[in-house]
Amino acid sequence: MQNKQKLLIIGFVWPEPNSSAAGGRMLQLISLFQQQGFAITFASPAQESEFMFDLNLIDVTKVAVHLNCSSFDFFVKELNPTVVVFDRFMIEEQFGWRVAENCPEALRILDTEDLHCLRLARQKAFKEKRVFQISDLLQEEVAKREIASILRCDLSLMISEYEMELLIEIVAISTELLCYLPLLLTENEVPVLSDLPFFENRKDFVFIGNFYHEPNWNAVQYLKETIWTRIKQQIPEAVLHVYGAYPSQKVMQLHDLKQGFLIQGRAENAKEVVKNARVVLAPLRFGAGIKGKLIESMQCGTPSVTTSIGAESMQGNLPWNGFVEDNPECFAEKAVRLYGDKKLWIESQENGVTIINKRYLMNLFEDDFAEKIKFLMLNKKQHRLQNFMGELLQYHTLKSTKYMSKWIEEKNK
Structure with missing residues (x-):
């Protein structure tokens, strides 16, 4: 030195x-x-x-x-x-x-x-x-x-x-x-959408976040108690995979195979998990900063539904890579739409790449x-x-x- x-x-x-x-x-x-x-x-x-x-x-x-x-x-x-x-x-x-x-x-x-x-x-x-x-x-x-x-x-x-x-x-x-x-992100981390799994090759919803972080634990509770049943009613085959480091016993107790609400614990490779999912759900009700999980979803070409707290300061004046909704009924409705509408899904995916290129590249x-x-x-x-x-x-x-x-x-x- x-x-x-x-x-x-x-x-x-x-x-x-x-x-x-x-x-x-x-x-x-x-x-x-x-x-x-x-x-x-x-x-x-x-x-x-x-x-x-x-x-x-x-x-x-x-x-x-x-x-x-x-x-x-x-x-x-x-x-x-x-x-x-x-x-x-x-x-x-x-x-x-x-x-x-x-x-x-x-x-x-x-x-x-x-x-x-x-x-x-x-x-x-x-x-x-x-x-x-x-x-x-x-x-x-x-x-x-x-x-x-x-x-x-x-x-x-x-x-x-x-x-x-x-x-x-x-x-x-x-x-x-x-x-x-x-x-x-470096330029090497910007996704080439043609290299990622296509709409037809993806399935399921995913949430991902460290459980030491209180906003993540609260968001998972909110999904289980309020949002997921609304999605499940409209997509009976739907499955939500909840990943996150350091899950406590109270987190693991939310696991419900019958309802397709699966607590998976720590992801060995978070990007692999996210890029094979069709939609990321992030209903954060409090918090601060910008959300790594949502940048990661853009990197993986995976559209997301989040709240105004989740999207705060992230997109500037650019369209979101999915939807931003605070009302639980609207949140579930938009998640269902995004999951089933290929054209909307591709458009949302492209929005995510634009956000990365204009707001998060290291060379900027x-x-x-x-x-x-x-x-x-x-x-x-x-x-x-x-x-x-x-x-x-x-x-x-x-x-x-x-x-x-x-x-x-x-x-x-």
Whole structure:
């Protein structure tokens, strides 16, 4: 690493690209920084899993670190990274002050994944059976923590234009602190529709999503209790395959062979599953960010029916690759139409490819992103002077987080 600029990524978890969109997103970020010539170290306090990606395959150094432990200080000081990326605001809370104290010249970047406070505020409103209001977001304790983390960093990566607008218009975050960088695909990942299974060669519906993620579990419950019976009444032979990593016992209990509602657990190859299905169902009732499962359905040439939450910030002004419906009866009706109408299905499939080509190709973003990083590295001092609130939070938060962490470390001894 001696002749290269160094990037340290501190991961909330070790990347699992086959388990969640977040894992794939992390590998995309690694690729973008490697294109800029960075030597990369990936550190995480998380436990390893059998499904984690082997970072050695892409020439990334892997290091286990500990929470509330001064051993990190020695590690980061010795590494002396040029840039540090925090994977979600919780990681910045834990390690941001240590990086600022030991490597004050390192550019600090937060990868938000999605706005956690928006997802949690929507989830709370949903469970309380009321319509989500923007004021709900501002009342969330997590919002204060997450926005403070955004302010403390030199740059925050946003995957959703809607979430960027919220931060700029409602919270008055400077545009200089935000960078729109959605989930990205290379040109090799754009589908050639003639290479994929045709309408006649596909069958069944599919839902896919990591069950650690509460919006996915809720969507599966909603399918079972409200939507699936409506579809089954109109297509008696219909089968829904529900795939997802980390299904709990309560998820497995929804398995119903007679109703064609099949809980399949983790998919060995998610893309194979999706590209052989005829329609993806994703009735998400709360959540945030953009949805990896729906980009994956476009990649696989598989039209989808989702909700306004599912499609939020994903298509711009382009037509969806299927339907967006919030009413359960309309959702089921559109799913049945899409399943049986070949012409509509092909048109929807083509819409998905257009969305990918115009909104998610890596080459649409990689040059601007590289320029942004170079500019910030060269103009870091002025950039930080202009972010006075961030410097103020860095000063005070560093003190409180630092001494809480040191207290925990002493207590653990």
